[in-house]
Amino acid sequence: MKFVVTRGQIVARGLTNRCPNCGARTLFETGRPFVLSSGCTNCGLKLERDEGSFLGAMSLNYGVTVCLYLVPILLAYLFLGLDGMIAAVAAGIGALGFPVLFYRSSRSWWLMNYYLVLPHHLPANQRAVSEDEDANT
């Protein structure tokens, strides 16, 4: 089965906060950078899948904050001699600030993960699947 939207395109679009189906910059509402659009205004893909779908993005955000920000500070404190007070202040500020800065990417990355695993759920790829079914009959 050949997909119209490949997994490589899904990753590229996810990393650049674009719609996984059409690649348009429509994930967030215009003028409201922290509000995910309910749907893509270009292709109509439903972005808010169901209640609780944000939990995956939130978990991803926490995980990235811990792994890419807090653990390096801890390691710098333990092994590189970073002052304890500086490490504590940097960790506190980063624990609050990093998730805010990463919010948009975490929503996009979570959509990317979903469609990376289930690329046939994209409307563009569903047309390809139905064409394959027609060819096989």
Ligand SMILES: [Zn+2]
């Ligand atoms: Zn779209």
